[in-house]
Amino acid sequence: MDGTKQSGLVKFKDNLFTVKDSLLGSFIRSGAPTSDRSRTAIMFNNFFLHVQTVKTHINTLRPSYTLGMGLIALFLMIIAFISGIFLMVYYNPSIENAFNSVKDINFVVSGGKLMRNVHKWSGEAMIIFVLFHMTRVFYTSSYLRGREFNWLIGIVLLVLTFLLNLTGYMLPWDQLSYWALVIVANIIAAPLEMTDIMGVTKYFDIGGISKELFLGGLVPGKEALNRVYLFHIMLLPAAILIILGVHFWRIRKDGGLTRPDKFDRKDTDTTYITPPDKTGDIFPTYKTYGLMELAKGKTPAVDNDVENTVLSWPNLLIAELAVMMFTLAAVVAYSFYIDAPLKELANPAIPENPAKAPWYFLGLQELVGYSAFMGGQGIPMAALLGLALIPFLDRESEHTGIWFSNKQGLTVTIISFIVGTVGLIGTLAFTIQYGWFRNWWPNIPQIVIVMINPGTIWLGFVMIWSLATIKITGSTRMGAIALFTIFLVSYIILTYTGTVLRGPNWDFFWSQSEWPIH
Amino acid sequence: MSSEAIGKKDLSRRDLLGLTAIGTATIAGLATLGGSLRLVKPNVHFEESTQFKIGKPENFPEGTVRVFDDKNCFIFSDSDGLYAVSSICTHLGCIVSLTEWGFQCPCHGSKYNPEGHVIGGPAPRSLEWFEINQDVDGSLVVDSAKTVAAGTKYIFT
Ligand code: HEM
Ligand code: FES
Numbered sequence: 001m002d003g004t005k006q007s008g009l010v011k012f013k014d015n016l017f018t019v020k021d022s023l024l025g026s027f028i029r030s031g032a033p034t035s036d037r038s039r040t041a042i043m044f045n046n047f048f049l050h051v052q053t054v055k056t057h058i059n060t061l062r063p064s065y066t067l068g069m070g071l072i073a074l075f076l077m078i079i080a081f082i083s084g085i086f087l088m089v090y091y092n093p094s095i096e097n098a099f100n101s102v103k104d105i106n107f108v109v110s111g112g113k114l115m116r117n118v119h120k121w122s123g124e125a126m127i128i129f130v131l132f133h134m135t136r137v138f139y140t141s142s143y144l145r146g147r148e149f150n151w152l153i154g155i156v157l158l159v160l161t162f163l164l165n166l167t168g169y170m171l172p173w174d175q176l177s178y179w180a181l182v183i184v185a186n187i188i189a190a191p192l193e194m195t196d197i198m199g200v201t202k203y204f205d206i207g208g209i210s211k212e213l214f215l216g217g218l219v220p221g222k223e224a225l226n227r228v229y230l231f232h233i234m235l236l237p238a239a240i241l242i243i244l245g246v247h248f249w250r251i252r253k254d255g256g257l258t259r260p261d262k263f264d265r266k267d268t269d270t271t272y273i274t275p276p277d278k279t280g281d282i283f284p285t286y287k288t289y290g291l292m293e294l295a296k297g298k299t300p301a302v303d304n305d306v307e308n309t310v311l312s313w314p315n316l317l318i319a320e321l322a323v324m325m326f327t328l329a330a331v332v333a334y335s336f337y338i339d340a341p342l343k344e345l346a347n348p349a350i351p352e353n354p355a356k357a358p359w360y361f362l363g364l365q366e367l368v369g370y371s372a373f374m375g376g377q378g379i380p381m382a383a384l385l386g387l388a389l390i391p392f393l394d395r396e397s398e399h400t401g402i403w404f405s406n407k408q409g410l411t412v413t414i415i416s417f418i419v420g421t422v423g424l425i426g427t428l429a430f431t432i433q434y435g436w437f438r439n440w441w442p443n444i445p446q447i448v449i450v451m452i453n454p455g456t457i458w459l460g461f462v463m464i465w466s467l468a469t470i471k472i473t474g475s476t477r478m479g480a481i482a483l484f485t486i487f488l489v490s491y492i493i494l495t496y497t498g499t500v501l502r503g504p505n506w507d508f509f510w511s512q513s514e515w516p517i518h
Numbered sequence: 519m520s521s522e523a524i525g526k527k528d529l530s531r532r533d534l535l536g537l538t539a540i541g542t543a544t545i546a547g548l549a550t551l552g553g554s555l556r557l558v559k560p561n562v563h564f565e566e567s568t569q570f571k572i573g574k575p576e577n578f579p580e581g582t583v584r585v586f587d588d589k590n591c592f593i594f595s596d597s598d599g600l601y602a603v604s605s606i607c608t609h610l611g612c613i614v615s616l617t618e619w620g621f622q623c624p625c626h627g628s629k630y631n632p633e634g635h636v637i638g639g640p641a642p643r644s645l646e647w648f649e650i651n652q653d654v655d656g657s658l659v660v661d662s663a664k665t666v667a668a669g670t671k672y673i674f675t
Contacts, residue, residue: 182611183611186609212559217564217565218565221564221565348588349587349613370640371642376610442638
């Protein structure tokens with residue numbers, strides 16, 4: 001009896017003294033990543049790493065291919081999430097306290113201002129980098145070969161990114177928040193414009209009901225702030241996280257990132273990859289081995305595919321770490337020097353003049369200035385629908401993985417860029433110079449203005465231009481390039497117009513220095 | 519696939535039961551969700567009353583122009599009587615200001631004539647006119663929930 005007791009305690013003592021090693025071993029089950037075998041094992045034994053493949057194609061690692069845009073968007077999101085949690089420690093979503101709590105964060109809380117800047121700028125930067133990422137995916141035809149669904153998921157992510165920013169700047173309850181809330185609530189109510197024209201508002205007031213559900217009342221107040229808060233800190237973050245999970249899972253299932261059919265290694269590739277290390281472990285030093293594996297693809301890819309891949313650990317992970325460090329450093333540095341704006345406390349009696357949305361919505365504000373319904377709902381919906389349908393209307397997958405497809409693609413991009421720029425600036429200049437229907441015929445029915453305004457005319461032109469491109473080139477991919485290029489150009493030009501060229505009363509000015517003093 | 523199956527004659531018992539189960543689950547799910555959404559629509563609005571007193575008629579002699587900032591409303595008085603015009607732009611809800619020729623909205627440049635009729639910009643409707651009543655104590659009450667036809671002017675004593 002005594003003996004067993006003794007040996008039990010001895011066992012315990014041994015376990016206790018080796019707890020450091022055994023604990024560590026249970027975390028890193030495959031041992032230190034010192035050989036290709038353990039580097040492989042760590043990739044599929046680790047929950048966080050197994051989302052990625054054990055091996056990565058060299059094309060994927062070329063910085064000139066992905067430009068790291070999707071990754072930057074991801075890290076910006078993580079930064080925004082973490083900084084957001086810190087802001088929540090002090091922020092209070094009530095109309096009495098919201099503004100003061102944000103002021104506290106800015107001026108009283110240690111590091112509060114920096115944290116708020118980081119949150120604000122990482123969120124806004126997400127918009128830029130998600131758009132850049134979408135641009136890269138588009139111009140490399142990466143929405144094809146099974147990736148159609150992931151492109152759709154991407155569109156949802158784009159919308160969520162905008163919504164997160166939108167709900168975010170409503171929270172401080174300053175002048176910007178309040179008037180943005182008013183304007184958004186009325187954009188939500190914009191179907192009123194249509195039901196009024198049809199004369200059915202009395203029976204079917206879809207605009208009014210949506211607005212009431214959004215505001216939790218008839219005018220923006222405490223219920224509205226509460227709802228916006230619910231969206232910003234819970235519903236939208238949860239949605240973007242889940243959908244981003246699907247996005248990454250699809251990348252895996254779709255066989256990794258796209259790459260050209262004919263892939264040639266370049267000398268420069270060796271600057272960012274380490275060659276396989278087939279020594280040690282199962283590889284005796286006196287023999288050489290070829291790796292055999294099955295890779296997903298059209299043909300059972302044997303030689304090529306396998307040859308042009310390298311281990312994800314360390315090649316991919318080190319690149320990801322670098323992008324993360326770069327993103328974090330850039331956001332913190334920017335936030336150190338540039339402060340997120342905070343206007344005066346919300347004042348329902350007096351809007352600012354001009355009352356401007358943040359820059360990324362000023363393109364829409366310009367369109368809304370022609371018709372609330374078309375600019376706020378019709379045209380954005382049409383643009384999103386057009387983007388969403390791209391992979392289904394263009395199925396020419398032979399260019400997949402090649403920037404701009406071919407020479408013709410580059411030409412179409414450049415021509416569409418020029419046509420888009422000149423055409424849209426022309427349309428805007430005409431409107432600014434001569435006004436629109438109502439300035440010429442003051443009693444024109446509203447329906448005419450809703451249907452025919454500079455925004456809808458431009459939308460029609462873009463559609464015709466894309467169809468014409470398809471007809472002339474005989475290629476749907478060229479039509480897609482025309483459409484997407486003009487979409488980007490339009491977003492940029494409209495945003496610039498709304499940001500720089502519009503002043504008090506939404507009148508035209510060359511720059512802010514010309515605004516009348518009032 | 520299942521909708522195809524319904525059309526065909528040889529719908530097997532198993533398919534039928536499966537479809538019924540899925541159909542029931544869908545309807546139950548949607549009904550539950552739909553019913554729950556009713557919760558989102560508030561029954562009570564914790565908002566300021568839409569009625570507000572503006573004072574006695576003698577405070578508004580002919581030619582008066584008063585701005586009630588916190589009520590988003592203008593009060594005018596001319597030879598035809600007293601009237602209340604909303605200052606909320608019908609486009610997207612900014613607050614219009616008074617100019618020599620009418621009303622101007624700062625947000626997207628809508629313009630209205632002195633009657634509140636749209637003369638420029640994107641606004642889809644004219645500015646609203648509000649009902650004015652006289653209380654038992656003689657003071658005037660504007661109700662911004664009750665709109666009246668443009669041009670409705672009141673004479674009080
Ligand atoms: C929150 C926003 C988003 C994040 C964080 C994100 C993240 C990523 C990442 C990290 C990749 C790996 C490749 C790379 O970095 O380029 C990727 C690939 C991809 N993304 Fe996104 N993305 C977002 C939004 C979008 C949008 C707006 C679209 C397009 C509408 C899109 C479509 C795609 C597609 C099709 C791929 C596969 C590309 C290929 O196979 O080469 N994503 N995404
Ligand atoms: S809100 Fe008045 S013009 Fe848009």
